[in-house]
Amino acid sequence: MAASSATPLSESLEDYLEAIFWIVKEKQAARAKDISDRLKVARSSVTGALRALAERNLINYVPYDVITLTRHGQSTAEKIVRRHEVLRDFLIKVLSVEEKEADKAACRMEHAVTNEIIERFVAFAEFIDRCPRANASWLQSFGYHCEHEKSANGCEKCLESTLENVRDQSMTSSSETTETTTLDEVKCGEKASIVRISGSGSIRRRLLDMGATNGTIIEVERVAPLGDPIELKIKGYHLSLRKEEAKRIIVQPI
Amino acid sequence: MPNLLREDEKSTSSSDSSTHQLTVALAGNPNSGKTTIFNLITGARQHVGNYPGVTVEEVRGVCKFGQTRMDVIDLPGTYSLTAYSAEELVARQVLTEGKPDVVVDIVDASNLNRNLYLAIQIMELQLPMVLAFNMSDVAASQGLKFDLDMLQQRLGLKIVPMVGNKGTGKDDLLSAVTETTRQAETATGSLPNYGEEIERELVELQKAVEESALLTDLPPRWIAIKLLEGDSDIREKLAHTELADLADKAAQRLESELGDNPEALLADRRYGFINGVCREAVQSTVESRRRVSDRIDAVVVSRILGLPIFLGLMYLVFQLTFTLGGPPMEWIEAAFGWLAVTIGGLWPTGSESLLRSLLLDGIIGGVGGVLVFLPNILFLFLAIAILEDSGYMARAAFLMDRLMHKIGMHGKSFVPMLIGFGCSVPAIMATRTLESRKDRLVTMLVVPLMSCGARLPIYALIIPAFFPSKWHGPMLWIIYLIGIALAVFCAWFLKKTVLRGETPPFVMELPPYRLPTLRSVLTHMWNRSSAYLKKAGTIILGISILLWAMQQWPGLSATQVGEFETMRTAIATDSSLDESFRDLRLEEIDFAEAEATLQSSLMGRVGSVLEPVLKPCGFDWKISTAMVGAFAAKEVFVSQMGIVYSLGEEQDEESEPLREKLQANYTELQGFCIMLFCLISAPCMATIAVTKRESNSWMWALLQLAGLTFLAWVVTTAVYQAGQLIT
Structure with missing residues (x-):
């Protein structure tokens, strides 16, 4: 070899x-x-x-x-x-x-x-x-720049909004660099915010429809007595999910 | 009810004057109290449940308000208008194709964000809409304060606060509906903006959609949004590959620009829009604290107590059904006994009148035998209604999902199966809450194994006849457990063989517990019980008469009758016999004649044909004959046995209770086998018909019929043969 x-x-x-x-x-x-x-x-x-x-x-x-x-x-x-x-x-x-x-x-x-x-x-x-x-x-603006005429308008505004975003983000999550995990790893009673939902298909669509969009905070309430579906609290209501589905939700523990 | 009728008449009589005719669609999330409001405005008796998606059918009602007659459609509860489940598709179809004049979106005010998500999608369809803020009392108690003016302005809609279960806000809602249609044009300026990048693509797509001139009755912007979301339904309807390609490209661009696919982005922006609106217009005065519902859940679905409570509740349901149902059963029994004696008394004693026989044996015997069990069924349905309306049903699915998932099913399958204990027909209809067709089919096919209410009469007849009273409860429990075990086995088997496939996701809301209102529970109970009664009144009466006729014809030939007659005269004139012995011999001849009549009748012939087939199960021709009737509807078995035996003992005017006759004629093992066969064998014809309708194929319906009959035969034979070896 x-x-x-x-x-x-x-x-x-x-x-x-x-x-x-x-x-x-x-x-x-x-x-x-x-x-x-x-x-x-x-x-x-x-x-x-x-x-x-x-x-x-x-x-x-x-x-x-x-x-x-x-x-x-x-x-x-x-x-x-x-x-x-x-x-x-x-x-x-x-x-x-x-x-x-x-x-x-x-x-x-x-x-x-x-x-x-x-x-x-x-x-x-x-x-x-x-x-x-x-x-x-x-x-994206680079892509736009390649296809259209070159201009340098709005630079100031762009920088301002960037700064605003940075401030917003540091407000909402104090430590941006904490590593992510999957929802099934989050312990009962702990909270996490959704980073993204991997994969595609019906489960993702349903979760999105029910408000599990990026940045939403989820609290794991409990695990069913038989050990499988877990109960979550999201946007003020309760939702149940199987662990294998929770695995597809990438979260950042809070 | 009479009030509603009068209103109906009024509207038809005055239709030539200034009456408006409106179509109103009620939309809303599951558990938003939509059905309660539907009942409130239409007065219709309709099922109200607290389990996500109880309303699976499109239900209509009529409501008259001032000069306006409203045709109200109750849409299935949905979270969104994506074509995700059968319910969403139905809701979407009504909205896009039915073109209602006004949509009323019922919003659970205590859970505003998620409920507004659906509202926004309806707004995008540009239909005139009114928002009903239901459960505004709950929201107020949670410390939520709404700036309704601001919300109305921001959303460009009329909002009516309501408390559906207390009946407040009805008139406000109806007048808002009539005003909204009068204004007709929709406020489109208040739709969410999806942000620069997405809007850019949407505008392009919208242009392409407009140019294609397809589906022109839908807003092009909505079509563009759906295309971008990758909605398969709209793509199929458009059947336009260029548009689909355009949408795919746009989606790709967005994905590379914004780092997520459009589906997620659009949902994200919609929720963002809602958050923005709510931040301005909703005030929360109380820190969110642990609510009552959470505290209940901390016990009811807890690790240690969850399952014991669940099993205990199920056991309680059945104990209640019997202990509370007992006394009224006796009253009904007595009433029918009295009726039979009274009507029978109209004819002279010993009359051979056909009409009398039809009335007593066919009609009173048949229907009475079924009505007797109405109390049991009422109590069972009452219990199920309470479980559903309180919100416990969803917890049951939560608790049971692991188990159901093991056999390849969804926790939600548990609920139809639970309803199957009441009646297979609504249970099979309840499988519409399942998203995957395969799961639906499996559930549909095995639901009849969950012992339905119509089988209860059979158990209630047989258990006390053969088993000591301390065994009554446990025996019933055993029968139900056998049904459950077989259902599990069959589901597992089907999932492994004909219906292989992935189980769909288990994403289910656990609605807050609500105290079921008496009215809702009673309506609920009555709806289901009356369905049973209707069956008893029509199908069963018809079958009773048919079976009665089958026993009467063709009858014995004249020579046979003559033979019996000569035997009789021989004994009557034989002076060597003493009086009492002569009577006994005469009675024996009458028995023999009745037996011969029945055996030569149509039904006897069918039963005899089946006898060799059913013999290994321990059944004689009488049971086989009764099983023929039970094939049409399970509860017929009881009345059938009654008729079969009353014929055999026709001489006895004081007909002993059926139980004693069974006791005299069969062993315990045979009694058990009867129950077993009735439990497993094909359910009533109505079930097969519903399976056909819901699966949309005769194949599955016939497979259900054949499969269950075969299974029943195999299991009963095995038990009977094994039982005989032991005893």
Whole structure:
């Protein structure tokens, strides 16, 4: 394993590995034909690449049999995929690049960017999210700026409202940096404020309709005698939820 | 009631003059007291419950106010107008397609924020609306003060404070309704603003919607909002891929800009808007403290006492049903006995009149046998009504969810199943509170195993006949428990096989406890009991007569009758026999003739055909014959047994109580097996019909019928065969 990871994978081999990763995820195992179809390359070149990958102990490959990833191959592929996704998200969310274009660019960038730089991209996106000076609406005005004429109107107003928001936030939650947890972890009698509801679907919609919007304060009242649904107090009324559903509510204990 | 009728007549007679006709829709959250207000303004007898979503059907009533005749629709209670559950869909359909002239949104004033959320969505539909601030007395006692003028101005609506269960505010509400329609145009300036980014997308979408010229009877802005929320119902109705694509793109943009999806953002902004309004117009003078309801909950759903209290309450319900129901049962029994004797006395003794037989055996026997159990049923429904109206039902679901979830069901399924103890028909209708179709189907299919009120007559007949009095209560408890256990098993089985699927979320409000008002509980009890009575009056009477006819025809042939006659004359003229022995022999011949008549009758033939099938369950042809009747409606079993036996003992004018006859003819084990079979086998035809209606498929209804009958046969056979080995 040490020998194989010493020499970095070539760009095209990374693409092959990534393709196999997605095919395996979809169909449990890949065939040479799937790979050639996906990457739009000739069958003959696939065979060569597969041999190279097998030599590096990344895939289990015997001619005419299905192809699967080795454990090492799996983790390598996951790293490549993550690089791709981070880059793609950054292009879309931060730079307001259109989705298709972002996908294409990320495909090519992922080979050139080192892991350290990838982590910086992640950190920067998080920083923008958190920093009051460069929050989501700041990014949005950047997107607007890219599409429309450039002007510097309203800077003063924007800064003022930013300051106001910062003051508001420090008023409502004294310690912004406390780590979040899920609602099922909150003990009886304790309060927490909703950060977000993960996932989607009917439960999220129902919770939103019933007032469990971001920032709402929830108090865990009790657990049912049999240990499952929990009773909450929210907006002055009582609501019951199963623990597995409470797990999807990310909260910040108060 | 007579008052209502007169008003109806008046309005029809004066319809040519200046009478207005209005359609008014009542909307509101569950537990906002909507149904109470509906009853208040229409005077209709309607079910009032405190469990979220008791009103599942669209209920209409008529109300006359001044020159205006209002057609009032009671919408199901909903928290929102998203197409999340069947109830929300119904409410939304009435509002968007029914186009009511005025919407009255009943708002629980003591829980204003959440209740206004629905109001805002109705406002966005741009329908003329009046807000009724219900339970304003509760709100006042909680120290809430409303600046109604400011609220009215901010929301652009008329607001009427009310106390539904005390009847205050009715006239104010009705006059506000008539005024609102007169003004007709809605205030749209008071709708919430969703903020720059969202508004920008909404304007774009709205433009696209207007250009598409689809669903023009709905406000384009509302359609745009729903599109952005990803509402599947509106997308289906529009069936316009470009609009859907536009909405998806807009949603994506918003998500990347604002870091959350539009659904959450819109809900967030709406609540923000409400908070803003309330901050200005609502004052809380008292620190929020632990309310009475919280203190009750601290005991009633507590870790240690919760389950014992629940089980105790359930046991109490059944004990009450029997101890309190006992004396009135005896009175009714006596009354019917007197009636039978009086009517029977109109004919000369020994008369063979068909009409007399029809009246005594068919009608009085049949209906009387069912009416006798009305007190039991009234008390059972009374208990259920109190549990529902007080708010305990939701706690029951809370307590039971873990258990129900284990067998793949929702805690809410518990409530229909509990109502199933009263009657399967409303229970199956109550499954509409369940959001997932699969859950609904499972509940519907197993509900009949919860022993319904119509089976009570059978137990009440059989238990005292075979078991000592100290065993009466426990025996009944055992029968009910068997039903519950089988329901659990069947639910688990169905969930594992035909109806596999994920259980939907358990997001349920626990409404504050309320002291049920006498009126509401009684209406509630009466509605359900009268449904039972109607069944007794119509279906059961019809079946009684049908079964009576089935026993009368085709009768014995002339030669057979002649044979019995010659035997009789032979004995009567045989002077070697002494008087008493001769009478005994004559009686035996009469028995034999009656038996032969019944066996050759239609019903006897059906029973005989079934006898070999039901023999392994320990049933003879008489029980089989009665089971044929019970197939149509469970309570018929009792009257059926009565008829079967009164025929067999026709000579005996002083008909002994049925119980003694059962005791003489069957063993304890057979008695138990009768109860078991009645408990498990397919419920009445009405249940099957309701299942068909609610599941919208004959397949499920027939599956229910066949499955339950088969299960009944298997279990009863097993018990009977095993029981015979032991004894």
